[in-house]
Amino acid sequence: xxxxxxxxxxxxxxxxxxxxxxxxxxxxxxxxxxxxxxxxxxxxxxxxxxxxxxxxxxxxxxxxxxxxxxxxxxxxxxxxxxxxxxxxxxxxxxxxxxxxxxxxxxxxxxxxxxxxxxxxxxxxxxxxxxxxxxxxxxxxxxxxxxxxxxxxxxxxxxxxxxxxxxxxxxxxxxxxxxxxxxxxxxxxxxxxxxxxxxxxxxxxxxxxxxxxxxxxxxxxxxxxxxxxxxx
Amino acid sequence: xxxxxxxxxxxxxxxxxxxxxxxxxxxxxxxxxxxxxxxxxxxxxxxxxxxxxxxxxxxxxxxxxxxxxxxxxxxxxxxxxxxxxxxxxxxxxxxxxxxxxxxxxxxxxxxxxxxxxxxxxxxxxxxxxxxxxxxxxxxxxxxxxxxxxxxxxxxxxxxxxxxxxxxxxxxxxxxxxxxxxxxxxxxxxxxxxxxxxxxxxxxxxxxxxxxxxxxxxxxxxxxxxxxxxxxxxxxxxxxxxxxxxxxxxxxxxxxxxxxxxxxxxxxxxxxxxxxxxxxxxxxxxxxxxxxxxxxxxxxxxxxxxxxxxxxxxxxxxxxxxxxxxxxxxxxxxxxxxxxxxxxxxxxxxxxxxxxxxxxxxxxxxxxxxxxxxxxxxxxxxxxxxxxxxxxxxxxxxxxxxxxxxxxxxxxxxxxxxxxxxxxxxxxxxxxxxxxxxxxxxxxxxxx
Numbered sequence: 001x002x003x004x005x006x007x008x009x010x011x012x013x014x015x016x017x018x019x020x021x022x023x024x025x026x027x028x029x030x031x032x033x034x035x036x037x038x039x040x041x042x043x044x045x046x047x048x049x050x051x052x053x054x055x056x057x058x059x060x061x062x063x064x065x066x067x068x069x070x071x072x073x074x075x076x077x078x079x080x081x082x083x084x085x086x087x088x089x090x091x092x093x094x095x096x097x098x099x100x101x102x103x104x105x106x107x108x109x110x111x112x113x114x115x116x117x118x119x120x121x122x123x124x125x126x127x128x129x130x131x132x133x134x135x136x137x138x139x140x141x142x143x144x145x146x147x148x149x150x151x152x153x154x155x156x157x158x159x160x161x162x163x164x165x166x167x168x169x170x171x172x173x174x175x176x177x178x179x180x181x182x183x184x185x186x187x188x189x190x191x192x193x194x195x196x197x198x199x200x201x202x203x204x205x206x207x208x209x210x211x212x213x214x215x216x217x218x219x220x221x222x223x224x225x226x227x228x229x230x231x
Numbered sequence: 232x233x234x235x236x237x238x239x240x241x242x243x244x245x246x247x248x249x250x251x252x253x254x255x256x257x258x259x260x261x262x263x264x265x266x267x268x269x270x271x272x273x274x275x276x277x278x279x280x281x282x283x284x285x286x287x288x289x290x291x292x293x294x295x296x297x298x299x300x301x302x303x304x305x306x307x308x309x310x311x312x313x314x315x316x317x318x319x320x321x322x323x324x325x326x327x328x329x330x331x332x333x334x335x336x337x338x339x340x341x342x343x344x345x346x347x348x349x350x351x352x353x354x355x356x357x358x359x360x361x362x363x364x365x366x367x368x369x370x371x372x373x374x375x376x377x378x379x380x381x382x383x384x385x386x387x388x389x390x391x392x393x394x395x396x397x398x399x400x401x402x403x404x405x406x407x408x409x410x411x412x413x414x415x416x417x418x419x420x421x422x423x424x425x426x427x428x429x430x431x432x433x434x435x436x437x438x439x440x441x442x443x444x445x446x447x448x449x450x451x452x453x454x455x456x457x458x459x460x461x462x463x464x465x466x467x468x469x470x471x472x473x474x475x476x477x478x479x480x481x482x483x484x485x486x487x488x489x490x491x492x493x494x495x496x497x498x499x500x501x502x503x504x505x506x507x508x509x510x511x512x513x514x515x516x517x518x519x520x521x522x523x524x525x526x527x528x529x530x531x532x533x534x535x536x537x538x539x540x541x542x543x544x545x546x547x548x549x550x551x552x553x554x555x556x557x558x559x560x561x562x563x564x565x566x567x568x569x570x571x572x573x574x575x576x577x578x579x580x581x582x583x584x585x586x587x588x589x590x591x592x593x594x595x596x597x598x599x600x601x602x603x604x605x606x607x608x609x610x611x612x613x614x615x616x617x618x619x620x621x622x623x624x625x626x627x628x629x630x631x632x633x634x635x636x637x638x639x640x641x642x643x644x645x646x647x648x649x650x651x652x653x654x655x656x657x658x659x660x661x662x663x664x665x666x667x668x669x670x671x672x673x674x675x676x677x678x
Contacts (some may be wrong), residue, residue, distance in 0.1 A: 167483025
């Protein structure tokens, strides 16, 4: 299925619009295997930027947001993706706070709830390795959209949305804990799931799964993260 | 007195001036006397993480003056098991086995949200057989009843009303009997799978379901009679742990706590999935915003869920036997289970087919079970109405046979943030009521 999964990139003006999810090498994760597939290199990308009309209520929401942002709109909204019936707005982090404020307060937008922030690590997406994904829920209009912010691994700072969405307090702590994204302005950005003195951010892709090899007489089964497996 | 002292953030600092007491139940009065002797007005108390009233391993840090709580902070993470990380190393189908163990009181809720998410990624949402959707609704509602009964039952038990707990657990056991008959397990069912459900109704399933409904109703009636006019329960729950609508919205609270503030927000109505729009049921609300209202709403929701269960039974009876998985053989799990002499086993017909009749079927079975199916690259967000509130799943696929990222927004994780505003300014004894009325399960909170 993934072989036919060719994504046609749509170049949004001057930007490289695609998130490179992963570059898959080989078929089993072992070098020099007998399958002959170990030299396979396959870049996998996210669905590309969409062009208007986006359909459903999506155009209206983007229009209102662009109007509210004024001159800053082109800079703030990196690109818009409509895929699988869901709207994703890629927002530049410098403008995230303002965008969130508009999303919550404008009567035509009214996304009263932010359903947290989910971190995603894309090590292959150079310069945009860490993504913070905010699902926004509007109870008034019964709509949901996704705001996504991508930052560099070497500069993992994103403004905290706690002042706008107080419910994001623990969610941002969790994303800091698991991915190392620093939410500037958070009232108390402490680890939440891992112990306070834990080293590293476990949900990052460069952090191993852990586990110990299982020993049998004369053989050893590696821990799940290190086994040969389909990819 | 050189021990580290707990701070509100959960970190430890060395403070030689702060005396430390360890209380193990019975010697509480001695501790109070000791504190009085030392002239300490302000006491920082650590409740949990191993405390029977904290629904798992929740740690609550309380700053108290006399019996009044001046500051309350919840510390979580004691049950973090890295389920989301583990799911990245298993196939999409195996992920069900993991996510069912998050909120273990409402197992199939996570399964449902996760599978609906995968189906959205695959673009097969409309191909799910009607029978499978009905079974999913049936299981989601039975799970809701079980979860609410645990919430109400343990909430009563923590106040000393053991009968409320035993009655609730008997009612829940009635749902478990049927769930076990259909899925093979009481909890952590691994029943709802990408593309459908693992198996259809067994022989006598309809009759067992029909027999269950009055049994559960009986326990619900009994429980209502025990609770609704109980002066002690009223005294303990009414006007306690209040959270009004603005506060609930600011804290992103969903589920019965939000509906107890007067907002009839239920995703089964607002954003129907699995054909919920075709079922006849009400969304009970209240405007009292207190622990009592939440308890009453949970009881009323159980009755509404039973109404949906009855409609499911009628529909299943009318539909009869048939497929409970998508027709696409590249996604549908190849094997069906059947009851063998040892109680469980693979279906003999299927074994005969792959071992004796068709080499291609064997290869197909092997590939699908070991490798799994590929899911096109992209991301989705799927939200459903769990018993405790909005359960959201964020799934990212890199086009392979395993999730690139699976994130669960457990409603308990979010709702537990309200503990501070529920407790501060109230009595220490009401902290227990507040925790019970939030109804989180730490397995889901910590994942």
